[in-house]
Amino acid sequence: MSFRRRPRESDVPAIADRADVYLERFNDALARSADEPGWLLERRKRAMERFLQLGIPSLKHEEYKYTDLSALADGRLLFATPPGGADALPSYAAGGASNLATGTGPQVLGRVPHGARVQSLAEALRAEPDLVQRHLGTIAAYDDHALCAVNTAFFSDATVITAERGAVLDEPIQLVFGDGPQGSLPRVLIVAGRNSSVQVVETYAGSGAYWRNAVTEIHAEENARVDHYRAQVESLDAYHTGRLQASQQRDSYVSSFSISFGATVARNDIGTRLNGSGCECSLDGLYAVRGDQLVDHHTSIDHAMPHCNSHQLYKGVLDDRAKGVFNGKIFVRPDAQKTDAVQSNKNLLLSDESEVNTKPQLEIDANDVRCTHGATIGQLDSEAAFYLQSRGIGADRARNLLTYAFAADALERIKVAPLREHFESLLLNRFASQES
Numbered sequence: 001m002s003f004r005r006r007p008r009e010s011d012v013p014a015i016a017d018r019a020d021v022y023l024e025r026f027n028d029a030l031a032r033s034a035d036e037p038g039w040l041l042e043r044r045k046r047a048m049e050r051f052l053q054l055g056i057p058s059l060k061h062e063e064y065k066y067t068d069l070s071a072l073a074d075g076r077l078l079f080a081t082p083p084g085g086a087d088a089l090p091s092y093a094a095g096g097a098s099n100l101a102t103g104t105g106p107q108v109l110g111r112v113p114h115g116a117r118v119q120s121l122a123e124a125l126r127a128e129p130d131l132v133q134r135h136l137g138t139i140a141a142y143d144d145h146a147l148c149a150v151n152t153a154f155f156s157d158a159t160v161i162t163a164e165r166g167a168v169l170d171e172p173i174q175l176v177f178g179d180g181p182q183g184s185l186p187r188v189l190i191v192a193g194r195n196s197s198v199q200v201v202e203t204y205a206g207s208g209a210y211w212r213n214a215v216t217e218i219h220a221e222e223n224a225r226v227d228h229y230r231a232q233v234e235s236l237d238a239y240h241t242g243r244l245q246a247s248q249q250r251d252s253y254v255s256s257f258s259i260s261f262g263a264t265v266a267r268n269d270i271g272t273r274l275n276g277s278g279c280e281c282s283l284d285g286l287y288a289v290r291g292d293q294l295v296d297h298h299t300s301i302d303h304a305m306p307h308c309n310s311h312q313l314y315k316g317v318l319d320d321r322a323k324g325v326f327n328g329k330i331f332v333r334p335d336a337q338k339t340d341a342v343q344s345n346k347n348l349l350l351s352d353e354s355e356v357n358t359k360p361q362l363e364i365d366a367n368d369v370r371c372t373h374g375a376t377i378g379q380l381d382s383e384a385a386f387y388l389q390s391r392g393i394g395a396d397r398a399r400n401l402l403t404y405a406f407a408a409d410a411l412e413r414i415k416v417a418p419l420r421e422h423f424e425s426l427l428l429n430r431f432a433s434q435e436s
Helices: 018-033 038-054 091-095 123-129 129-135 146-154 382-390 395-411 417-430
Strands: 100-103 116-120 161-162 174-176 187-192 199-204 211-220 223-234 239-248 253-260 265-274 280-289 296-305 307-317 323-332 340-349 355-364 368-378
Touching: 018 038, 018 146, 038 146, 091 146, 091 368, 091 417, 100 368, 116 223, 116 340, 123 161, 129 187, 129 211, 129 307, 146 211, 146 239, 146 265, 161 199, 161 355, 174 253, 187 199, 199 211, 199 323, 211 223, 211 253, 223 265, 223 417, 239 253, 253 265, 253 296, 265 280, 280 296, 280 323, 280 395, 280 417, 323 340, 323 368, 340 355, 355 368, 395 417
Parallel strands: 100 174, 161 187, 174 199, 187 211, 199 223, 211 239, 223 253, 239 265, 253 280, 265 296, 280 307, 296 323, 307 340, 323 355, 340 368
Antiparallel strands: 116 161
């Protein structure tokens, strides 16, 4: 089985001169996937075809004009250097949860809550092939998303989490992606059955220089609830690109909390589509970067039906020469009357050289809605810092307390206690300045 497509002269130059690398790897991937069902092989081929047309996004692309991914164009960091990271896992991921599935294919440690299934791709294809075919590769579209196309073409395994109808899971399921076969191209599918409730925590950690390109798809049935947490604490020499896309049915609730502390360059695309009336979603996040790190969040909420609510709060703390990007889009379709949507991005700059580019957006085609958005960029309150120091608190401690206070309302949205406590502690100590 061989894939022979060559890029046309009209294709993106950034990929044309590197196509042989990707094509060779793709034919190897097809050979390893020969026993997969025909529909999955066809989706892989279509994704590869689309990637060759799109290429790795460059600074000339409007959606990537602040985020330089040119180091990823030849695929070297994706294919040649699998991430390490067993010793890089934060404490909550190393042993703080009873339900732990490693990123090497869902080897579950501890008890999976009653009413849930955590399976590898091969297991899920045997046990519930129709469910996998219906959702895998259909929620996170790759037609206009080159990085998603790369993952769809090349991922070697997937973690499939299913919450049975009516199951209310009392403990979170935790996925840890470090080294191993899924290390560079994690793929996760979460399907929440009608009236079910599930919490999932994904942690990405590693050591060395590598590119991790992850995709997670969520399907929430009627009246289902999915709380998803994504903790990115990659190596500071790594590139991290991630896509989270949800599809919601009537009266469902999906929350996403994105934590970005690691990687030299991180790009997170997070979105959901509200396909039924009465849906609600919350897309929240906290990013804290320093040195020369860059973190980029692009969010999208698509209100397709009436009587739906959405909430967004992204907060960023930046020091040294770090850069942040936030682009949030809310679409309100003509049928989506009685929409209530709130979007906010707030940033705290701890140095004169740090920088944020923020662009909240609304696109409204309905007339009976309530939608608000806003963004702020500021520095620490010098009067508040002086007040704390006048009460005997050192300058370093005062700075940390004010930084924590800025981020506290975002951290309070994390309902998984070990996860919240870990990042509370990390934030309190992350931006400590040297006292004179």
